[in-house]
Amino acid sequence: MTATTHRRLRTEIPGPASRALQRRRARAVAAGLSSVLPVYVTSAEGGLLTDADGNTLIDLGSGIAVTNVGHSAPAVVDRVREQAGRFTHTCFMVAPYEGYVRVCEELAELTPGEHEKRSVLFNSGAEAVENAVKIARVATGRQAVVVFDHAYHGRTNLTMALTAKSVPYKHGFGPFAPEVYRVPGSYPFRDAPGRTGEQAAAAAIDRIEKQVGADAVAAVVIEPVQGEGGFVEPAPGFLPALSRWCTRHGVVLVADEVQTGFCRTGDWFACEHENVIPDLVATAKGIAAGLPLAAVTGRAELLDAVPPGGLGGTYGGNPVACAAALGAIETMRADDLAGAARGIGGTVLPRLRALAAETGVIGDVRGRGAMLAAEFVVPGGTEPDPAAAGRVAAACHAAGVVVLTCGTYGNVLRLLPPLSLPADLLDEGLSVLEHAVRQEAAR
Template sequence: MASSDFSVPQQRKLVTELPGPRSRELHARRRAAVSRGAGTLADIYMDHGSGAILVDVDGNQIIDLGCGIGVTTIGHAHPEIAAAAAAQADKLTHTLFTVTPYENYVKVAEKLAEITPGDFEKRSILVNSGAEAVENAVKIARKYTGRRVIAALDHAFHGRTNLTMAMTYRPWPERAGMGPMPGDIFSVPISYPFRDPEGMTGEEAAERTIDYIVTHIGATELAALFVEPIQGDGGIIIPAPGYFKRLSEFCTENGIVFVADEIQAGIARTGAWYSIEHHGVVPDLVTSAKGIAGGFPLAAVTGRAEIMDSVQPGGVGGTFGGNPVSTAAALAVFDLVERENLIGEAQRVEKAFFDRIGDWPSRFPIVGEVRGKGAMIGVELVLPGTKKPNPEALKAVIQYAASQGVIVLDAGSWDSVLRFLPSVVISEELIDDAATVIEQKLTELSA
């Protein structure tokens, strides 16, 4: 996109310290009115944004490398998304699709059938959030197979509802004190190339996973295996080549539903419509959310028709799922991704990041690895000379970056991975500026 296409100049600009006085005032009100359980990463309150820049209530222009955890993939406040939503809101805001249906829902489902992997007949349901999509995928897989057990990979994040919380790997902060957890949920080993034994192949890691399933669960007991092809909250973990191919074969051989959770990595973020495409694997079910509607709440489960249609009418659904305004925004997102080649833009962003920060492991002793696909990049921080996680360094980097007008995310089971999920329209100049800010802290910590 040309610079003239953005309503805010695409540059970092600080006019106050961060957080500024208006943000501090709002934060005092927040503490008095909002549960502390809804914690914030940076106490900087936003007013508006455009592209990859957010503007806070004090007028500071901030580089956003988080996108609300991967939601505004196409950029903040895209005018075409706003226009599509506004036009729909003028016509119809709600009827509930399962009472009196409407065309938008059908058109989104048709598009999902087109863009998700696989050339078989597909069906979709639309819901509100990623966790709700995962929970419905569990229900559908159990109904189809007649089995109850669900497996997810180590380091997974699948949501914060009671069921999806049980599928999420780490206990803190998502699960601590929230039990009891639902039963029949297992966590199984993943391929984690940075931490696996040196030389372990994807196929060997898959056999380790399969052995765990067979010996601890029983293949005939398992309804579904849920995988994030690229784990986001887990630390931008990308399993080794061949890992998912072997797991998919195992699932097919044993009547297990293979589910790709694409809530964070899907919808063009990684340089493909869905990140499972990088692994050359076709899942049975796919969950979509986050970037699907440009900031409006929408999520989906899409998959093989025979699996999706195994559920009786009324077995899935919800009051706001597939809302007319959200689906109008999603249709505009689909159009933008194709018309503006945002898949290609994600590939450009990947190259720009690796060109700029790919040498960090050799320059900074606390950087163990830089990895990622598209606009989904992870920097694993370690204690110098080891692979031991360095959560203190991560916290320091995030706090410093925020104070300088750069929003970055944490990730990893040990809170030791710096996570970048920028918009795919971010410029090389903004990437360079953000990297320069972060390097200032990496240099200090490495000393």
């Protein structure tokens, strides 16, 4: 566990111990696997990371929206310890266990809609999305899958095809899975001024109907708030219009809630913000507080359309990961972490908007709950400035605050603090970020 409750820098970032580990890594770990910040963590608690040099950093990234309940949440640790002491694996497809069933029962209760639901568990968000497509294809007898500009859905062959950005996710890895069609979405900061969500949806639907045909589409796969693409929140009305079109034409609406789910946006799931009820929901990340677990949850008739043996995997729904998920869900309920996420947004957004107005280097501030972003631009316009975003992130890292960048243009700085982050640490982390942005504006 961490030895302090506040940010503390004993060395430069990274320090000598982390640099030594980095040298070992270079000799043992594939170069294609990169890290945002080469500090080697030895313990973590709440919203703090302690590294091999004894530095303690404020974590505003949550392992990319995974540790929503904080690091080492007691209910998670206790359940994992107890389950690991009983057994760590049987393979649910060989000898099942109650923990898997309990997670599926929780997902049926928590995901949007009152219809009868089923779930199947996997290891990663990419697996969940890929299996959602498999389910939709079997259930509809159709093949085409529609996705959107700026989308990110994973790194498997199919999910690379679903993902929009080439470098670093797709370049050189093809050929990709066929029958994937990309259409424009809703990106209010970069759309024509005044464009409504309904207008953006109409344009997307027109493209689908002309270039694919409604009767050929098995699924529309969409992130309710786009993650790696830049924390892009569609204009109000976009998702409901898309949902209505899917219902009319028998198309399966798949909500990729891998990054947005489990209280991150101030609701249990981001679709709830506009009362959209997806046919299938793909989840991962925050579901199990850092242990590998993912799920597809949705209408019983869709999940049950796949014959026995058509879904599964050796490790999917591992008993220790299921125990972690039950502990995480318990914590989210007990501590009202959806409300905590809304509180974080209420604190962060006004400060970022004031900073944008003051400095001129931030073109847009957006987000919902504790999924928040600042898009950096060349002052006076909308031209993306990825170098500025990178310099600001590096300055935060050097000062002991973990932030992340993202976006199709690489110019978005994103904040994903643990939902349990104490107010004083959030304030301190934001102060470091504000100082870094002011320094950037003064360059």
